[in-house]
Amino acid sequence: MKNIEGGWDISEEKIDKMEAIEEEYLKIRRNIVEERTKSVLGASILLSVIYDGSAGKACLKLYNLDDNKIYFWFDNTNHRPYLLSDLLPEEIVKKYPQILMHKGFNYMELVEKYDALRDKKIIMTKIIANDPLSIGGSKNSIRNILPVSWESKIKYHLCYIYDKKLIPGMLYIVKNNRVYQVNIEAPKEIKDRLKNIYGENLEEELVEWIKLFHAPIPSLKRVAVDIEVFSPVRNRIPNAEEAQYSIIAISFSGSDGLRKVLLLERNGVKNEVKHREFDIEYFKDERKMLLKAFQIIMSYPIVITFNGDNFDLPYLYHRAQKLGIRKEDIPIILGREYAHVVPGIHIDLYKFFNNKAIQVYAFSNKYREIKTLDSISLALLNESKVPISKPISELSPIELASYCFQDADLTLKLTQFDNELVMKLIVVLMRIAKLPMEDITRHSISNWVKSLAYYEHRKRGFLIPNSNDILSMKGKIYTKAVIKGKKYMGAIVLDPIPGIFFDVVVVDFASLYPSMMKEWNLSYETVRCPHKECRNNIVPGTPHWVCRKRRGLLSTIIGYIRDLRVFVYKPLAKDKSVDENTRRLYDVMQKALKVFINASYGVFGSENFSLYCPPVAESITALGRYAIIKTIERAQAMNLAILYGDTDSLFVWRPNSENINELLAWSKKELHIDLDIDKVYKFVAFSGLKKNYLGVLRSGRIDIKGMVGKKRNTPEFIKSLFKEVSNILASVDNINDIDSAIDRIRKLTKKSYIMLKNKKYPLNELAFRVTLTKSLKEYTKTTPQHVKAAFQLKRYGLNIDIGDIISFVKIRGGDGVKALQLARIDEIDEKKYLEYIETTFRQILESIGVDFDDILGTKHLDKYF
DNA sequence: ATCTATGGCAAGCCGA
DNA sequence: TCGGCTTGCCAT
Numbered sequence: 001m002k003n004i005e006g007g008w009d010i011s012e013e014k015i016d017k018m019e020a021i022e023e024e025y026l027k028i029r030r031n032i033v034e035e036r037t038k039s040v041l042g043a044s045i046l047l048s049v050i051y052d053g054s055a056g057k058a059c060l061k062l063y064n065l066d067d068n069k070i071y072f073w074f075d076n077t078n079h080r081p082y083l084l085s086d087l088l089p090e091e092i093v094k095k096y097p098q099i100l101m102h103k104g105f106n107y108m109e110l111v112e113k114y115d116a117l118r119d120k121k122i123i124m125t126k127i128i129a130n131d132p133l134s135i136g137g138s139k140n141s142i143r144n145i146l147p148v149s150w151e152s153k154i155k156y157h158l159c160y161i162y163d164k165k166l167i168p169g170m171l172y173i174v175k176n177n178r179v180y181q182v183n184i185e186a187p188k189e190i191k192d193r194l195k196n197i198y199g200e201n202l203e204e205e206l207v208e209w210i211k212l213f214h215a216p217i218p219s220l221k222r223v224a225v226d227i228e229v230f231s232p233v234r235n236r237i238p239n240a241e242e243a244q245y246s247i248i249a250i251s252f253s254g255s256d257g258l259r260k261v262l263l264l265e266r267n268g269v270k271n272e273v274k275h276r277e278f279d280i281e282y283f284k285d286e287r288k289m290l291l292k293a294f295q296i297i298m299s300y301p302i303v304i305t306f307n308g309d310n311f312d313l314p315y316l317y318h319r320a321q322k323l324g325i326r327k328e329d330i331p332i333i334l335g336r337e338y339a340h341v342v343p344g345i346h347i348d349l350y351k352f353f354n355n356k357a358i359q360v361y362a363f364s365n366k367y368r369e370i371k372t373l374d375s376i377s378l379a380l381l382n383e384s385k386v387p388i389s390k391p392i393s394e395l396s397p398i399e400l401a402s403y404c405f406q407d408a409d410l411t412l413k414l415t416q417f418d419n420e421l422v423m424k425l426i427v428v429l430m431r432i433a434k435l436p437m438e439d440i441t442r443h444s445i446s447n448w449v450k451s452l453a454y455y456e457h458r459k460r461g462f463l464i465p466n467s468n469d470i471l472s473m474k475g476k477i478y479t480k481a482v483i484k485g486k487k488y489m490g491a492i493v494l495d496p497i498p499g500i501f502f503d504v505v506v507v508d509f510a511s512l513y514p515s516m517m518k519e520w521n522l523s524y525e526t527v528r529c530p531h532k533e534c535r536n537n538i539v540p541g542t543p544h545w546v547c548r549k550r551r552g553l554l555s556t557i558i559g560y561i562r563d564l565r566v567f568v569y570k571p572l573a574k575d576k577s578v579d580e581n582t583r584r585l586y587d588v589m590q591k592a593l594k595v596f597i598n599a600s601y602g603v604f605g606s607e608n609f610s611l612y613c614p615p616v617a618e619s620i621t622a623l624g625r626y627a628i629i630k631t632i633e634r635a636q637a638m639n640l641a642i643l644y645g646d647t648d649s650l651f652v653w654r655p656n657s658e659n660i661n662e663l664l665a666w667s668k669k670e671l672h673i674d675l676d677i678d679k680v681y682k683f684v685a686f687s688g689l690k691k692n693y694l695g696v697l698r699s700g701r702i703d704i705k706g707m708v709g710k711k712r713n714t715p716e717f718i719k720s721l722f723k724e725v726s727n728i729l730a731s732v733d734n735i736n737d738i739d740s741a742i743d744r745i746r747k748l749t750k751k752s753y754i755m756l757k758n759k760k761y762p763l764n765e766l767a768f769r770v771t772l773t774k775s776l777k778e779y780t781k782t783t784p785q786h787v788k789a790a791f792q793l794k795r796y797g798l799n800i801d802i803g804d805i806i807s808f809v810k811i812r813g814g815d816g817v818k819a820l821q822l823a824r825i826d827e828i829d830e831k832k833y834l835e836y837i838e839t840t841f842r843q844i845l846e847s848i849g850v851d852f853d854d855i856l857g858t859k860h861l862d863k864y865f
Numbered sequence: 866a867t868c869t870a871t872g873g874c875a876a877g878c879c880g881a
Numbered sequence: 882t883c884g885g886c887t888t889g890c891c892a893t
Contacts, residue, residue, distance in 0.1 A: 336866080337866070337867095356868090356869080357869080444867075444868065444869085445868095445869055446868070446869060447868095449869085481871070481872090482871080482872060482873090483871065483872060483873085484886090486870090486871060486872085487870090487871090488870095488871085489871080490870070490871030490872060490893095491870095491871065491872065491892095491893070492872090493872060493873070493892085493893090508893095512893095513870090598869080599869050599870090600869085601869075601870065602869025602870040602871095603869045603870085604869085604870085605869070605870045605871085606868075606869050606870070607868090608867080608868050608869085609868095609869075617869095617870070617871095620870095621870085621871075646872085646892065646893060647871090647872085647892080647893045648893070649893080689873080689874065690872080690873055690874080690892090691872075691873055691874075691891070691892045691893080692873085692874075692891095692892090705891080705892065706873080706874075706890095706891055706892060707891095708874085708875070710891085711875095711889090711890055711891070712889095712890070712891090713889070713890070770888090770889065770890090771889070771890090773888080773889070774888095779887095779888090781878085781879095781886075781887060781888095782877075782878045782879070782886080782887050782888075783877095783878075784876090784877065784878075784887075784888055784889085785876085785877070785878095786888090786889090787888095816877095836876095839875075839876095
């Protein structure tokens with residue numbers, strides 16, 4: 001027996017047992033490689049597609065619903081890529097000897113001549129480096145197809161013919177070396193709903209979309225994994241590449257009920273303690289423990305981690321190599337950004353939950369503090385980790401096991417809550433974006449839209465343009481942004497009329513920007529199109545024109561998505577006559593569609609988007625401004641009093657319902673956008689500032705927007721004061737209640753002043769919590785307070801990095817601030833805090849017509865000191 | 866390698 | 882002291 005680290009006394013009998021583990025492990029591996037390439041496979045969900053252009057092969061990862069296992073399907077038909085000169089019209093090849101190296105290459109010209117090439121079914125390849133089964137080998141196969149120097153210019157023609165239109169997340173059957181899509185019927189009632197809008201003959205494309213949403217979403221077998229590593233130094237995160245220290249615990253929590261912790265016996269102490277929540281298996285040899293872990297990982301089709309791409313899996317991989325396990329016997333393949341597992345799929349929930357689109361639109365900003373497993377679990381599961389008092393390396397075996405298991409279990413639960421919402425969302429997003437499971441969970445919205453758009457291009461046989469070419473043809477912007485440094489003009493915000501108003505109705509346009517894209521045929525190819533006849537089809541407020549001859553691709557897709565959400569899935573998700581489970585499923589669909597709708601405008605204004613087209617973004621906002629201005633004019637002509645409005649909403653004071661209905665009808669008829677009643681307020685109090693008001697709905701719910709007291713970075717004691725004040729206001733029913741409310745607020749204010757003066761608030765409630773949005777050395781222009789506090793912490797040896805939230809309090813003298821951890825209560829600068837209370841309260845009070853100074857009965861704060 | 870947009874406010878920094 | 886600029890957070 002080889003001594004690995006420290007060395008153990010191992011009995012013969014134990015060695016036998018361990019060798020059995022190794023034998024079993026190798027058997028599973030062989031089984032995976034040899035048998036899982038079947039030519040007949042029942043209904044399976046397609047999880048991943050790996051193309052390799054240079055080898056002319058593709059590999060699909062299919063999850064078989066019969067046995068919950070992953071199978072591979074190789075396409076060995078060896079599609080050799082065509083050379084560019086085969087694809088392009090002869091005259092173009094002659095004209096440009098280096099083909100696309102020519103700088104001013106005209107993409108539109110190519111499009112016009114492209115029709116002849118349609119039947120060749122050109123599509124882009126997608127290449128994943130380091131695919132788990134090494135079906136190809138080269139990292140960037142484009143190099144093997146074309147001379148290297150062409151690489152950058154070549155992007156849009158590529159290159160490799162693959163005529164199967166596979167949709168990740170959809171169901172397929174494999175038979176005799178062919179892959180067939182499972183036929184899904186589009187339900188009649190859904191079609192009927194759409195026929196009400198589109199007429200009797202639904203377009204084939206729209207029916208395809210419905211099928212996408214009505215293919216069943218099976219429950220996927222999965223296991224969550226977490227590891228703990230020994231560390232001789234407190235709070236030091238071990239380096240995954242060096243993998244210097246032992247892995248001391250590996251925990252698993254599976255959707256099939258597996259609850260297991262593998263523990264390394266250390267210091268010669270034997271601990272065969274049991275735990276009632278999970279099984280513990282003790283190991284003397286770390287290598288055997290890893291083999292056992294690998295065995296478990298390989299037995300699941302889906303492996304879930306929290307930050308496994310960056311830590312757990314790389315650490316396991318490097319540690320295993322260090323302990324002498326051969327590379328090919330480790331079921332982990334490290335890519336540049338991903339850690340893949342074999343044979344299944346690895347989902348890193350850290351990346352998924354960090355995705356802005358998921359945070360904001362799917363989970364409506366329920367979690368937005370630091371994205372740790374703990375904070376996300378707390379927000380979504382209402383469950384958090386039991387804190388440990390000692391460093392990990394000092395825990396007793398049982399404490400360590402519980403701590404480690406807790407992480408794996410929370411990770412699994414994040415995919416299970418709300419009827420497996422997260423897994424279903426992932427599958428639906430895969431189907432919409434046409435991205436493999438690994439990619440959809442790691443990429444951001446601009447990549448999702450890109451993938452969707454590319455798929456639609458290929459389906460229609462369109463060339464996919466190079467972003468440089470779009471930009472050089474359509475890069476000009478004509479409007480000026482209000483905010484310095486922005487590219488073009490955005491939305492209109494009306495100046496609110498300060499004061500308190502009872503009986504206010506808010507109307508707003510239903511998804512204004514996407515509606516504009518749909519109504520105006522806005523897409524990168526239709527805005528500023530080459531046709532002379534379209535030049536007079538001008539977008540109001542801009543010099544841009546829109547094509548009349550061709551339907552815009554993105555405009556069409558966004559139109560479908562919008563209609564499916566607005567007319568089908570959103571109403572059905574609320575429809576009480578639909579059974580509970582189906583309704584929840586519709587809610588998932590509705591949420592997934594929302595993500596795409598909300599991003600559809602933004603991506604066109606983002607340089608990172610591969611179809612970036614500023615005139616499209618500019619036209620969209622211009623049309624938004626046009627719509628709201630026309631509506632205001634119309635409302636005024638009808639004698640409706642507009643108190644406030646922002647982008648797509650208008651606040652109307654005491655309207656009668658006839659007038660409102662007339663306005664809504666007018667909008668539909670004249671602007672072709674749905675204007676709806678969004679909210680009805682008992683009263684709204686405007687402070688006079690834009691994006692800053694407080695309202696109480698008919699239901700008694702209180703709506704507070706933009707006020708300081710609500711912001712995440714304000715100290716806790718002010719937030720709770722603010723909450724009390726808003727509750728007082730929520731109780732106001734009519735104008736007569738106001739005086740007594742003011743009186744209560746006055747008392748509250750005074751009380752808080754005295755509390756502050758007598759240092760009754762604990763230090764941590766006084767802390768401001770501000771995020772570092774850059775790394776410390778990038779703050780070159782100014783040194784804001786939270787950066788000062790961060791430097792103080794750094795001097796104390798703490799590791800401070802981008803994304804950290806710095807807690808600090810304001811003090812007298814010195815820097816003016818001190819990091820919370822370093823401050824004492826007697827250093828506090830009360831004056832600064834009084835000023836802060838003042839602004840907070842002023843915003844509320846001025847809106848209800850009370851002078852802040854009256855509240856205190858004094859003009860000077862100093863009198864309190 | 867990562868990234869949807871612009872408008873608005875409060876506070877603090879920093880040079881004139 | 883003033884005002885422009887930077888920063889972070891929020892509204893839509």
